[in-house]
Amino acid sequence: MIGTVTGPAPDAREATRARIEAAALDLFTRHDFETVTADEVADAAGISRRTFFRHFATKADTVWGDFHAHVLRLEGMLAATSDDQPVLASICAAYVEVNDYADADLPLLRERMRLILTEPALQAHSQVRYADVDRVVAEHVARRTGTRADGLVPRLVALSTRAAATTAFETWLAGDGSLADDLHAAFDQLAGGFPTLR
Amino acid sequence: MIGTVTGPAPDAREATRARIEAAALDLFTRHDFETVTADEVADAAGISRRTFFRHFATKADTVWGDFHAHVLRLEGMLAATSDDQPVLASICAAYVEVNDYADADLPLLRERMRLILTEPALQAHSQVRYADVDRVVAEHVARRTGTRADGLVPRLVALSTRAAATTAFETWLAGDGSLADDLHAAFDQLAGGFPTLR
DNA sequence: ACCGTAGTGGCACCGAGTGCCACCGACAAG
DNA sequence: CTTGTCGGTGGCACTCGGTGCCACTACGGT
Numbered sequence: 001m002i003g004t005v006t007g008p009a010p011d012a013r014e015a016t017r018a019r020i021e022a023a024a025l026d027l028f029t030r031h032d033f034e035t036v037t038a039d040e041v042a043d044a045a046g047i048s049r050r051t052f053f054r055h056f057a058t059k060a061d062t063v064w065g066d067f068h069a070h071v072l073r074l075e076g077m078l079a080a081t082s083d084d085q086p087v088l089a090s091i092c093a094a095y096v097e098v099n100d101y102a103d104a105d106l107p108l109l110r111e112r113m114r115l116i117l118t119e120p121a122l123q124a125h126s127q128v129r130y131a132d133v134d135r136v137v138a139e140h141v142a143r144r145t146g147t148r149a150d151g152l153v154p155r156l157v158a159l160s161t162r163a164a165a166t167t168a169f170e171t172w173l174a175g176d177g178s179l180a181d182d183l184h185a186a187f188d189q190l191a192g193g194f195p196t197l198r
Numbered sequence: 199m200i201g202t203v204t205g206p207a208p209d210a211r212e213a214t215r216a217r218i219e220a221a222a223l224d225l226f227t228r229h230d231f232e233t234v235t236a237d238e239v240a241d242a243a244g245i246s247r248r249t250f251f252r253h254f255a256t257k258a259d260t261v262w263g264d265f266h267a268h269v270l271r272l273e274g275m276l277a278a279t280s281d282d283q284p285v286l287a288s289i290c291a292a293y294v295e296v297n298d299y300a301d302a303d304l305p306l307l308r309e310r311m312r313l314i315l316t317e318p319a320l321q322a323h324s325q326v327r328y329a330d331v332d333r334v335v336a337e338h339v340a341r342r343t344g345t346r347a348d349g350l351v352p353r354l355v356a357l358s359t360r361a362a363a364t365t366a367f368e369t370w371l372a373g374d375g376s377l378a379d380d381l382h383a384a385f386d387q388l389a390g391g392f393p394t395l396r
Numbered sequence: 397a398c399c400g401t402a403g404t405g406g407c408a409c410c411g412a413g414t415g416c417c418a419c420c421g422a423c424a425a426g
Numbered sequence: 427c428t429t430g431t432c433g434g435t436g437g438c439a440c441t442c443g444g445t446g447c448c449a450c451t452a453c454g455g456t
Contacts, residue, residue: 013403038443048405053444087395123329124322131321145395152369153394156384159361167354174348186354193391196351197285197343211434235411246436251413 017055020045024062029111033059033119060125063115071132074098078140087144091137091161092187096180099165113169134158164190215253218243222260227309231257231317258323261313269330272296276338285342289335289359290385294378297363311367332356362388 023044027036038059042052056062077097081090101109116122135149137158142149149155164186172182189196221242225234236257240250254260275295279288299307314320333347335356340347347353362384370380387394 016403037441050406050445051404054403057444059443088392120326124325127322127325128318141395150368150372152365152380152383153387153392155368156362156365156387157392157395159365160358160388163357163361164354167350167357170348170353171350182350185350189351189354190358190388191391193389194286194351194355197339197355214434236413237411248414248436248438249434252434255413257412 013055016045016047016051020047020052020055021062021065024059025108025111025115028063028115028119033115034121058125060122063112063122064129065112067129068132070098071136074133075136075140078136083144086191087141087157088161088187088191090144091140091157092164092183092191095161095165095187096183099179099183101179110173114173117166117170117173130162133162137161160190161187211253214243214245214249218245218250218253219260219263222257223306223309223313226261226313226317231313232319256323258320261310261320262327263310265327266330268296269334272331273334273338276334281342284389285339285355286359286385286389288342289338289355290381290389293359293363293385294381297377297381299377308371312371315364315368315371328360332360335359358388359385 020041024036024041027041027044038052039049041059041062042049045052074094077094078090081093085093116126134155135158138149138154141147141154141157142151145153147154165183168179168182168186171177171185172179175182218239222234222239225239225242236250237247239257239260240247243250272292275292276288279291283291314324332353333356336347336352339345339352339355340349343351345352363381366377366380366384369375369383370377373380
C-alpha cells in the first residue's frame with residue numbers, strides 16, 4: 001500500500017498547527033493584527049518563522065482555522081437539501097447548520113469574526129476565502145434552477161446570501177442573541193424582498 | 199491670504215497622477231497584476247519608485263481612479279432621491295446614475311472592473327474600498343427608515359445591493375449589453391425576493 | 397547498517413511600503 | 427538680486443510578508 005502512515009505521528013503536524021493558531025489569535029486579540037509580526041507569532045508558538053509559513057501560507061490564514069473543511073461541509077449540506085424546499089430556504093438552512101457551534105466554541109468564533117470583520121487586512125483577505133463559498137452556493141442554485149453557475153441569478157443569490165450571512169454575523173457580534181436567529185432574520189428580509197421597506 | 203496658488207502649477211500633480219494610472223493600467227492589462235512591480239510602473243510613468251508611492255498609497259489603488267469622488271457622488275445622489283420612491287429603487291437609481299459613463303470611457307471601465315473582479319489581490323483590496331460605499335448606502339437606508347445605520351436592515355440592504363451591483367458588473371463583463379440594464383435586472387431580482395425561484 | 401520521507405531551521409532573496417534627508421524649482425519679500 | 431519658504435522629487439536605508447534553497451534530524455521500512 002502506498003502512502004500509509006509514516007513520519008512523526010499522524011497528528012503531530014495538526015498539533016503544531018493548533019499551537020500556532022492559538023498563539024496567533026491570542027496576539028491578534030491583545031494587539032492590532034498588523035502590528036503583530038509573523039516572527040512574534042512564531043516565537044509565541046515555539047517554532048521558527050520559516051516553519052510558521054509552512055503551516056500557514058499567510059499571516060491572515062491563521063484566523064480562519066480549517067476553512068476549507070468548512071466550505072466542504074457547506075457543499076455537502078447544500079447537496080443534501082430537499083428539492084421541495086425553496087432555494088433560499090435551503091441555503092439558509094445550510095448556513096445555519098454549518099455555523100452551529102457548541103456553546104464552548106462560541107467565544108472563539110466571536111473573536112475570529114470580530115477580527116475578520118474589523119481588521120482591514122483580514123476584511124480584505126476574507127473576500128478571497130469567501131469566493132469559494134460563493135462558488136459552492138452558485139453551483140447549488142444553478143443545479144436547482146437548471147441554469148449556468150455563472151449566470152445572473154446563481155451569482156446574485158450566492159453574493160447576496162453571503163451578504164445576509166455577513167450582516168447576521170455583524171448583528172450577532174454587536175448583540176447577545178443567537179447566531180441562528182440573526183441568520184434567519186437576515187434571510188427572511190432577503191427572501192421577502194425587504195418587506196419592512198414597504 | 200494664506201495657502202494661495204504656489205508651486206509647479208495647480209494641476210501638475212494631477213497630470214503625473216494620470217500618467218501613473220495610465221502606465222499602471224497598461225502594464226496590468228498586458229501582464230498579471232502581481233508580476234508587475236511598483237518599480238516597473240514607476241519607470242513606465244517616468245518617475246521614481248518613491249514618487250509613485252507618494253501619489254498612490256498602494257499598487258492596487260492605481261486601478262481605482264478617484265474612487266473617493268465616486269463615493270461622494272453616490273452619496274449626493276442618494277441624498278437627492280425623493281422619499282416617495284421605494285428605498286431599493288432609490289439605491290438602484292443612484293447606482294445606475296453614478297455608473298453612467300460616456301461610451302468612450304467604457305473600454306477603460308471594462309478593463310478596470312475586469313482587473314478588480316478577477317485578480318485576487320485586487321479582489322481583496324476591493325473589500326476595503328467598497329466599505330465606504332456600504333457605509334454611505336446604510337446611512338441612506340437608516341435615514342429613510344428612521345433606524346440606526348448599523349442595524350440589520352440598513353446593513354443588509356447596503357451589502358446586498360452592493361452584491362447586486364457586483365453581479366451586474368460580472369454579467370456586463372461577460373456579455374455585451376448595457377450596464378444599466380444589468381443593474382436593473384439584478385436590483386429587480388433583489389427587490390422582488392428572487393421571483394424566478396418560485 | 398541503509399535508505400526514503402517529512403518536518404524543521406537558517407539563510408538569502410524579492411517586493412511592498414515607509415521614514416528621513418537632501419535637492420530643486422517656483423514664488424514672495426527684503 | 428538675494429534670501430527664505432514651500433511643494434514635489436529622488437535616493438537611501440529599513441521593516442515586514444512571503445519564498446526558494448539547503449542542510450539537519452527523526453522516523454519507519456528493508
